[in-house]
Structure formats: C-alpha cells, structure tokens
Amino acid sequence: MIKNLTFLKPNKESLNLYISLGAVFFVLGIADISFNVFGFLPIWISYFVPLAFCFLGLHLIRIEFSGNKTLDVLNKNINSDWFNAILTIFAIFLLIKFIPPILDWLFFEATFVGSKKEDCTSDGACWVFINVWFERLMYGLYPIKEIWRINAAFIGLILTVGLAFFASAKTKKYVLMFLIFVYPFIMISLISGGNFGLEWVETNAWGGLALTFIISIFALTFCFPVGLFLALGRRSSYPVIRYASIGFIEFWRGVPLITVLFMASVMFPMFLPEDTYMDKLVRVIIAITLFESAYMAEVVRGGLQALPRGQYDAGKSLGMGYWRMHLLIIMPQALKLVIPGIANTFLALVKDTPLILVVGLLELIGMIDMAKTNPKWLGFAAEGYVFAGFVFWIVCYAMSRYSISLERKYKTDR
Amino acid sequence: MKIKNFNLGLGSFLRNNPKLGDFLPQAVTLFAIIFIIGFFTFNAQTNMDSRGIDFGFGFLSQESSFDIQFSLIDYDGSHSYAKAYLVGLLNTLLVSAVGIFFATLLGVIVGISRLSSNYLISRLAEIYVEIFRNIPLLLQIFFWYFAALRALPLPKEAISFFDVSFLTIKGFFIPKLIWTNFSILFYSFVAAIVSIVFIYVYGKRKQEATGQRIPVFLISVGLLIILPVVASLLGGVSLDFGIPELVQQSETIFNFKGGINIIPELMALALALSLYTATFIAECVRAGIMGVSKGQKEAAASIGLTPGQVLQLVVMPQALRIIIPPTTNQYLNLTKNSSLAAAIAYPDLVLVFAGTAMMQTGRAIEIVSITMLTYLSLSIAISIFMNWYNKKIAIKEK
Known part of the structure; x- marks a missing residue:
C-alpha cells in the first residue's frame, strides 16, 4: 500500500518529470479559477477542483535540494510545506479574483477624455x-484668474526648501530661518491679498x-x-x-x-x-x-x-x-x-x-x-x-x- | 557659540537667590493660567449676557422633540435631552465595540502574516498595511458609505445568505434572537465564570504549594458548557429566530420586516474603522513578536519545553507585554475616531448631542463641554487602567 503511494512523494531522481507534472497541474488549477472548466460539476465540488489541482501541483514540485536554483528559491519562499502551499494558493486566488476587475475599472475600461457626463459610456471609471x-x-x-498666486506661493515654498537642502551649511541656517519666520507671512499675504495691489x-x-x-x-x-x-x-x-x-x-x-x-x-x-x-x-x-x-x-x-x-x-x-x-x-x-x-x-x-x-x-x-x-x-x-x-x-x-x-x-x- | 552671550542678568540673579528662583517661574505660570481662564470666563459671561443666554444644565431634563434613526434603548421625541445623550453614547460604544472586535481579529492575522515565511502572504499583508494606513480615515468612511455600500442591490434583489440574512442598500438584515427565560441562561453563565475564577486561583495556589497541576482548562471548558446547558434544560430556556421577510410596502417599494437591521451607516463606519485601525494593530503585533529575542525561544527549548509550552509560557507573555500597551492606545484612538460618524449621519454622541441637540438648544458651551468631558473621562479611565496594568506586568529587576 505504502509502496504504491511512493510515486506521490517527489524525489530528485526523476526531477523533470515531477516538475513538468506539477507545473501542468498548477497551471490547470490556475486556469480553472478564471475559466471554471469544471463548471459542469456540482457547485461545491467545482469550487474545490482548482484548489485541489494547485495543491497537488505544488506538492509535486516540492523537492528539497533539487539543484535547480529557481525551483529551490521558489520552494523556500512560497512552498515550504503544505500549510504554506495553501496560503500561496489562497493569495493567488485573491490576486486573480480582485486585481483584473480593479485594473479594468481604473484604466482599461475607464474614460479619460471628454468634457461632460455623457462622454462616459464605458463600464469603467469616469476620469x-x-x-x-x-x-x-x-x-x-x-477665483480662477487669481490662481497663479497660490501656485506662486507653493512654487516659492518648494524652491526655498530645495535651496535649504542644497545650500552650504553656513547659508543653510539663514535659509531655514527665512523659511520658518518670514516665508509663512509672504505666503499668507500672497494668497489672501488685500495689499500690494492684489485683490482680497x-x-x-x-x-x-x-x-x-x-x-x-x-x-x-x-x-x-x-x-x-x-x-x-x-x-x-x-x-x-x-x-x-x-x-x-x-x-x-x-x-x-x-x-x-x-x-x-x-x-x-x-x-x-x-x-x-x-x-x-x-x-x-x-x-x-x-x-x-x-x-x-x-x-x-x-x-x-x-x-x-x-x-x-x-x-x-x-x-x-x-x-x-x-x-x-x-x-x-x-x-x-x-x-x-x-x-x-x-x-x-x-x-x-x-x-x-x-x-x-x-x-x-x-x-x-x-x-x-x-x-x-x-x-x-x-x-x-x-x-x-x-x-x-x-x-x-x-x-x-x-x-x-x-x-x-x-x-x-x- | 552665540548662546554664550545670551545673558540678561536675570539668570545669575536667580541663581544667587535659589528660593526665589524656584518660586518665580511657578508664580508666573500660575498667574498666566489664572489670567487666561479668568479672561475667557469674563468674556463668555459678557457674551452670554448680551445674547440673553444663561449658563446651566437645566435643559437636559427638557423634552428633546427629535427622533433618532437608530437606538439601542427605547427612545422617541418625547424623551429628555439626557436620554438622547444616553442613546448617542450607547451608539458610540456599540460602533467602537464592533470596530475593536474586527480590528483586533484582522490586525492579529495581518500582523502574523507580515512575519510569514511565505513571500506572497507577507507582501500582500504589507501592501494592505501601507495602503490603508496612509489614507485619511474620513475618506475611507466616505468611500465605503457613498461609493461601495450604495452599489448594493435594492431589497427586492437582496443578496441573501442562506435565506436568513439579507444584504441590501437599506442595510444588513439578520435574524433576531428571541429568548424565553433568558435570565436563567445569563445567570448560569455568570455562575460558571465565577467558579472558573475560583478554580483558577485554587489551581495556581495548589501548584505553587505542592507542584501538582490540576487541569484547569478542561474543567473551565466543561463548566462553561455543562452549567448553561443543564440550567437551560431545567429552566425551560428556548430560542426562536425572528427571520426578516420581504414585505411590499407600496406598488414599487419593498422592504424587510422583522429581524434586526444593521443600518448602512453602522456598516460603513465599522468597516472603515476596523480596516484602518487593523493596520496599526498589525504593526503592534509584529513589533511585539519581533521583540522577543531568539535566545528566549532557544533557552526555553533547551530546558525541555515543548513548542506549545514555549509559545504559551515564554514567547506570548513577553510579546503581550510589548503588544498590549500600544494596542490599547489604538482601541482608544478607534473610540475617539468613531466620532467621525457625524460626517455620514450615524447617530453617535457627536451627531446626536453636539449636532442636533446643540442646534435646537443653542447651548454651545454646556453641550461641547459635556461631549468633551465624556470622551475625556473614557480616555482617562482607560489610561489609569493601562498604567496599573503596565506596573503589574513590568519586569521587576533586582
């Protein structure tokens, strides 16, 4: 009985056989998640078919010290024992189920150009x-025509901060003082206006x-x-x-x-x-x-x-x-x-x-x-x-x- | 340095008169505080006089005459403002308790996942933490309430869970538990818990005195199951379910009747609070587990403890000492953050009391102070408990 089961225990001798077999099972399982090939089975079984396939695939490629560098790294990081294999399958399942719809909504089916609501006809986001x-x-x-003042204030801020970064240690002190004690007032008077001919x-x-x-x-x-x-x-x-x-x-x-x-x-x-x-x-x-x-x-x-x-x-x-x-x-x-x-x-x-x-x-x-x-x-x-x-x-x-x-x-x- | 020349003569004067040097700064501070408080009180007094408002808490017993959408206790407009305050407080505590439960669950799972040897799992956990931690909570609440939960179906096409719970745009309808003779069950649980405490203390004393261990855990589980079951059988406790049913209210409007409705505001708020706070709890858990040095585990293993005992007796007590204080802080933050409920009209303390009640009575000072004091006493109570706990678990070095 146990002798018959040894073929399920992967070993180094027939490495290529196990890797290819495992990879086939794994790919089959992953494909089943998105295409549901076994949909004709009762619903509870068809849910578990991809899981079982992936699990079997990961089991077959779990060969310690196989000598193949990629395989060893893979096994060490996502497939070290059966529990980790299940976690990996779970993570892959999550990624396949959620990432494509989200990407579709964000980019592939989204509308980027247009000027009114009616331009958004697709299912995706309406940017x-x-x-x-x-x-x-x-x-x-x-006010739209005064927006340059906000821009100027913030660009000035960024420039001063940049200056403080790259200035030599001696001038840095003065730039920082200017930034903390003087610049806020410049910024506020620029944005709120009311003097220097700026509109309030x-x-x-x-x-x-x-x-x-x-x-x-x-x-x-x-x-x-x-x-x-x-x-x-x-x-x-x-x-x-x-x-x-x-x-x-x-x-x-x-x-x-x-x-x-x-x-x-x-x-x-x-x-x-x-x-x-x-x-x-x-x-x-x-x-x-x-x-x-x-x-x-x-x-x-x-x-x-x-x-x-x-x-x-x-x-x-x-x-x-x-x-x-x-x-x-x-x-x-x-x-x-x-x-x-x-x-x-x-x-x-x-x-x-x-x-x-x-x-x-x-x-x-x-x-x-x-x-x-x-x-x-x-x-x-x-x-x-x-x-x-x-x-x-x-x-x-x-x-x-x-x-x-x-x-x-x-x-x-x- | 320039600072060397900074000397007004005051410093040396005070140094020569140490008594005065101690006294002067304190007197100045005290005077400043009294002056500021006095100034504010005086202004408030004159402002209220000129507007014809008098300060007082008599309004609390007046009839509130506004309804609250969601209440844990019996309430309607004919009750007093004090009762409305209680409704708001209970709603705040409810959403905090729900949020704390789910945040802890998720936070512990994610925190452990981040330390997992599985690359995919640890990366997923990290991505989750980095995304949800860096987005303002208010935005997350808005997203769940205005964008995600609004996409749910109308009651007629509700998403059904085993035909007893229904998820709709109007909320999550779950079965109501209808107990008969509930008090018997409750008292038997209390009795079980009290006896477990006694057995625990007795077992610990016995072990310290004689070294014999009694199976406290097994006895506890047995008591917790057997006592309530026996009591229910003898006392005639029974349980019925009030399952929500779809009712046609008019030509086109359907809704569910019966059962309990978890309103979408509560769902959105609990969801956002737990997802947000879980990221912080996950970081606490991770720090705690990483904080137990490897030598501790090795030492424990080398004196012959089994892996289970190593975890239970060596790692967890030390990790919990690191995890619990910041986690309690996060619970407190969650409770305070639940006040954001006001932004999506979940009737919590802030919305009911500092919102509706203040609009109606116009008593800004009294109502804002009561609201603030409520939160303040909550936090002070928890920090007193935390200080006591920290002292209790602190490593006593000799």
Whole structure:
C-alpha cells in the first residue's frame, strides 16, 4: 500500500518529470479559477477542483535540494510545506479574483477624455469627472484668474526648501530661518491679498488641496515648538509647571479632534471679547495646533526619557544652565531618537485635516463632496474618493519614506 | 557659540537667590493660567449676557422633540435631552465595540502574516498595511458609505445568505434572537465564570504549594458548557429566530420586516474603522513578536519545553507585554475616531448631542463641554487602567 503511494512523494531522481507534472497541474488549477472548466460539476465540488489541482501541483514540485536554483528559491519562499502551499494558493486566488476587475475599472475600461457626463459610456471609471473639476479640487472656490498666486506661493515654498537642502551649511541656517519666520507671512499675504495691489480673497473661498497644505504647513510649524515646551514642562521639577503641562496634554489627547473643531467654531467666539472677530481658518489652525502639540509633546517626552542620566549630569558638570544644556546636549539627541514618532504625528496631522469639513471649510475631500452632489455630475463618488485617496496616499507615503531615510541618516551607534 | 552671550542678568540673579528662583517661574505660570481662564470666563459671561443666554444644565431634563434613526434603548421625541445623550453614547460604544472586535481579529492575522515565511502572504499583508494606513480615515468612511455600500442591490434583489440574512442598500438584515427565560441562561453563565475564577486561583495556589497541576482548562471548558446547558434544560430556556421577510410596502417599494437591521451607516463606519485601525494593530503585533529575542525561544527549548509550552509560557507573555500597551492606545484612538460618524449621519454622541441637540438648544458651551468631558473621562479611565496594568506586568529587576 505504502509502496504504491511512493510515486506521490517527489524525489530528485526523476526531477523533470515531477516538475513538468506539477507545473501542468498548477497551471490547470490556475486556469480553472478564471475559466471554471469544471463548471459542469456540482457547485461545491467545482469550487474545490482548482484548489485541489494547485495543491497537488505544488506538492509535486516540492523537492528539497533539487539543484535547480529557481525551483529551490521558489520552494523556500512560497512552498515550504503544505500549510504554506495553501496560503500561496489562497493569495493567488485573491490576486486573480480582485486585481483584473480593479485594473479594468481604473484604466482599461475607464474614460479619460471628454468634457461632460455623457462622454462616459464605458463600464469603467469616469476620469472626466476629475478632469472637469480639477481646478476646483485643487484650489477650492478661489477665483480662477487669481490662481497663479497660490501656485506662486507653493512654487516659492518648494524652491526655498530645495535651496535649504542644497545650500552650504553656513547659508543653510539663514535659509531655514527665512523659511520658518518670514516665508509663512509672504505666503499668507500672497494668497489672501488685500495689499500690494492684489485683490482680497476671503478665506471662505480658499479650499481644495491647497487648503489641506496650508493648514498642514501652519499647524506643523506651530505645533512643533509648542510640543517641545510642553514636553520640557512635563519633566520640569516645578510642580505648578509640571501639573499644568500634564493637564494640558492629557486634556487634548483625551478628546477627539472633531469635538475640538466644534469647540473652535462655536465656543471660541464666546471666549473672545465681544467685538473682536477671528477668522474661522485661524481658529481652526489654532485648534489643530493645540491638539497636535499635545501628541508632539508625548513623542518628545519619550525621547527625553530614553536619554541616560549621564547626559544631563555631563551637561551640568560643564556648568551649563537649563536652557543651554537642553538646546546643545539634550534636544539634539532626544529628537534624533524620536524621528519616527515625530513623522507619525505629522502624518496624523495631514490625515486629520479633512475633518475641517465639519466646520464648513472645504479642502480636497470637502470639494469632492460638493462636486459629487452637483446635479450635473451625480453618481461619481467612487472616482472622486479614489482620486483623493491616491493624492493623500502619495503625500503620506512620501512623508513616511522620507522619515525612514532621515532616521537612517542620523542613526548613530551608542 | 552665540548662546554664550545670551545673558540678561536675570539668570545669575536667580541663581544667587535659589528660593526665589524656584518660586518665580511657578508664580508666573500660575498667574498666566489664572489670567487666561479668568479672561475667557469674563468674556463668555459678557457674551452670554448680551445674547440673553444663561449658563446651566437645566435643559437636559427638557423634552428633546427629535427622533433618532437608530437606538439601542427605547427612545422617541418625547424623551429628555439626557436620554438622547444616553442613546448617542450607547451608539458610540456599540460602533467602537464592533470596530475593536474586527480590528483586533484582522490586525492579529495581518500582523502574523507580515512575519510569514511565505513571500506572497507577507507582501500582500504589507501592501494592505501601507495602503490603508496612509489614507485619511474620513475618506475611507466616505468611500465605503457613498461609493461601495450604495452599489448594493435594492431589497427586492437582496443578496441573501442562506435565506436568513439579507444584504441590501437599506442595510444588513439578520435574524433576531428571541429568548424565553433568558435570565436563567445569563445567570448560569455568570455562575460558571465565577467558579472558573475560583478554580483558577485554587489551581495556581495548589501548584505553587505542592507542584501538582490540576487541569484547569478542561474543567473551565466543561463548566462553561455543562452549567448553561443543564440550567437551560431545567429552566425551560428556548430560542426562536425572528427571520426578516420581504414585505411590499407600496406598488414599487419593498422592504424587510422583522429581524434586526444593521443600518448602512453602522456598516460603513465599522468597516472603515476596523480596516484602518487593523493596520496599526498589525504593526503592534509584529513589533511585539519581533521583540522577543531568539535566545528566549532557544533557552526555553533547551530546558525541555515543548513548542506549545514555549509559545504559551515564554514567547506570548513577553510579546503581550510589548503588544498590549500600544494596542490599547489604538482601541482608544478607534473610540475617539468613531466620532467621525457625524460626517455620514450615524447617530453617535457627536451627531446626536453636539449636532442636533446643540442646534435646537443653542447651548454651545454646556453641550461641547459635556461631549468633551465624556470622551475625556473614557480616555482617562482607560489610561489609569493601562498604567496599573503596565506596573503589574513590568519586569521587576533586582
């Protein structure tokens, strides 16, 4: 009995026979997934035929130390035992079932050219929707003839950042200072206008992806220093400062951002003197800054705690005061340790900006919400969300990759 | 360095008077905090006076006069605002619990898959994590609600699961469980769990004292099955199913009656929350398993433990110590993120209370504070528990 079964146990002697036999079974199984050759069988059996075929095929080619390099690598990575074989079949099944329809919808059956809804006749996605609304999605309700101002502001930003990258160490300092302390004001006055002969554009008209970036950039710039001070405050030896910082951090970390935004839109105006008016965008940026700085503080605190006591002692023994010691010795090391955490906080901030939708500011996702309810363009929600998802994904993925490269660059052994 | 010259004379003055040096910064901070709070309170007072609003929580007992689409407890417009708050809170807790359950399930599977030796599986898991982690949650909720679930069929052509559950554009209709004498079953379960705790403690003490082990696990499973079954047979517990049926409401409108309807808002929200949070939980699980050093497993194997015992007694306790704190943090995040429900009109705490109730009463300060305090107390309760747990499981070094 067992002797008869040995032909099922692949061996090295008749390698080619087993490989070809296994490959045939495997291909047959895969082909059956898409063409359902055995459809005439009862449904429960026909479901399992491709599985069984693939399994048998993988079993036949599972030959250890076969001498064939490709086969060995294959076996090691996807076919090391029967359990892995089943997982592999499962993964291939998923890929075959889902990838082609998705690709069809995205590219092969999609419509790319046209100017109105009726141009989309195929089954796939209607990218015409994105094409037509592109300017709105990027710039919101900003007046079309003034759009060059937003472009100029962002191109200037990119150029300055690029300059900061490639400048020599000496000029770099000044470029960075310019970037942090001067450029934001240039950017705001360029976009909002009202002076230098530029037409005033209300913040209500700002929107789209540009608004996402504006809010992110400002909140990032502000939340970092606030977070640093809060982290230092939480580790301070003065009880009043310590408990004030703890209370502040735990409060903002304990509430959802959406309630913070509600607070910014309905409670802030009540807390200000009667006849003062603060722009909604400013209130929202303040709210997001306070919220994220609490998270930033906790990240920085993690870095401060990870530093050995010896670093503090060494700083003090050199006669340094509190601020000089932190600026020159503690912070550079602590921040280096928590680069991934800082990057995660920044990422969370960018991903949180769409929430400003609830207080009526329309950035990218808000604009898509508006476009998809336009009577002329009903029924293109999926295209809009896929596009926005793609944009956000690129931004966030690039940020996380950049943080990994930074982490590697500043990694030092201790 | 430039910083060397940065000296206003204040520093040396304070260093010469250490008592004052301790006192001054704290006094300044305290004064600033009191000033800011006082300033805000004063402004709020004058603003409310000029608008003719007075501060108070009396409105909570007034009749709410709005309906809520989905409620776990008995509620309609004639109930009070306090009850509406409770409905919202329960809905928030419901979607959080469902989300946490599925996120944990998926997160553990994906986290382990990422460490799999199978190239295809680990790559698929990685792609899933990288895609879903880097897209804003709000966008995912919108996608599932406005794009994916809107493509579901009308009730007449519902996708049926074994003819007892139906997936339609109006929600997922599942059978309702109708128990008779449910309390008997419930109490027998409670009794079983209590006795299991006692047996566990007794077994542990006995093992520590004498080295003998009693099969706690087998006894527990036995108790958990036998006690409720015996109680049900004696107490006459029985179970009926209320299966949803298609009902014609008018010429063209069909809908399902009977059973439980899981509304599409709840489905979209739970789906998006679990898919999003699962990516973070997967990373926690992966970090935890990778954090147990190989030497631990080898040492355990070398003293003769079986692979099962190695996993149970050596690897898991250490991995869980790394996994549990960040995972709890993710649970907390999920609960807070469930407030995004307001964007797709799932009646959670934010939509019901900070939305509808605030529009009706106009009491911005009271309502936003109550909402924030609710979430705050939830998070503080969980972080207190986490601190206690961290202290308990921390490695006690000598």
